[in-house]
Amino acid sequence: MTTMAEPGHFAAELRRWRGTRRLSQLDLAIRADTTQRYVSYLEQGRSRPGRTVVLRLAESLELSLRERNSLLLAAGFAPAFGESGVESAQLEPIRTALRSVLAGHMPYPALIVDGDAVLVEANAAFELFFEDCAPHLLGPPVNVRRLALHPDGLARRVLNLPEWGRHVTENMRARARLSPDPKLDAFAAELESYLPEATPGSDYLGFAVPLQLRTADGDLRLITTLMSVATATDVTLAELRLEAFLPADAETAEILRRRAANL
Template sequence: MTTVASDTGAGTRTGAASGAGAGTGVGPLLRGWRERRRLSQLELALRADSSARHISFVETGRSRPSEEMILRLAEHLDVPVRERNALLLAAGYAPRYTESPLDAPELELLREGIARLLEGYEPYPALVVDASYDVVAANKGIQLLLAGLPEHLLTPPLNAMRITLHPEGLAPRIRNLREWRGHLLAQMERQIGLARSEPLRALYEEVAAYPPPVDGVAEPDDREDPEPYPYFALPLRIEHDGRVLSFVSSISTFNTPMDVTVAELAIETLLPADPATVAYLQSLAD
């Protein structure tokens, strides 16, 4: 049965990334985001229908941008919703985006929609995580993969990165752990680059410190003669009940979210990457 956590969303755990740039005030913050996106003042001005002179004045504090200008610049700089609120606050404006607990009444339709989506994806695994990779919803396919893990890893809030890379978690079962671990750590590094979240950085430092794969031990593929992957993307190859299941991960987010909690949710679906995986999961469903 699909479960949707009644905990709050990522908002209360990730923390604002208001330190995107050096200094205080909206000007230095905007400059920090512009430099992170590797845009010149002229390039940003052209995208935002402004002028390089005005962008310069805003960044140096010589001009106070309007609320509309801040949101327009944030849109073209692809600033996360949470940090758009931080920009508005730094300029003396009220936050534009709400931050509702995931169990709030106004998000009931969202919770119901997520539950239907995850249940409809069964027997294939699917889950929803927040910006700190805490699992807020999962279906039976995910529960199948987590069977047999120690209780201390399954105590809420479950964390997808911790469960996957912990030496007592899924890591010993992942046949291509070295590649998958590298993929996940690189993904986290990119997210930290987009939003300087201290909880996310702490999680990264924790999972990156887990023992890396040992040749011939942590990667059972070394005991065989594995063929090159006949896949269209890097698969997750994981042992389950004496079989090797292969999945390709796909991640979706909500389009044009108007709530911080919703903006920080990500739906991850694991698509079977070979006929054997499809046949096995379908047999369980039947």
């Protein structure tokens, strides 16, 4: 099935993505098992690719499922990957399985967010992130990045906010470099505006900043692990992320165990 596409739209999109990935035409040709000349013809609009070729190029460019659909549309083809919606009956079995994973992570906090960092599911231990947060941040949909860094949210209890907050926003910036999105850039800028100036010490690692969080039961040190569904064929499912927090020391583990016992 084909759809109407503006002439040259696919060519421009292919050039843009190749530039974003910092690949030469030869690099892309080798990855996609084709020739540099053919890639050049595609980028000049001198050749029209078939659907299979578009998908092979998209995979070679390591595009997300949403981006692969967009590239197909630019070439005049219908999207290949469905987008069911997080509340759809089609994804309910997956959500049920993910709830089991969340429950199994107790007594440590864990949550599932969508591609916009909106909270989808969380286990009971994640309630500690809601404590003392302003009501305007807790009304659905809850954006967990804003909840974490807004002055009226979790930020007031984060003991290493300058360093940990920039760890969060730097990850967002890295994602934006891979998948340019003006909305993501604007959101990262908003969150950065909430953060105080950081003066990292000699032991600052950047990519591995534990969350130091003050609670009524004692100070916690938490590290984060991220999981995604690697073989998803649905856009919504592919964009879900499971974020699980683990104790960085024995004291944190004991506090979380005591808290869970009282839930």
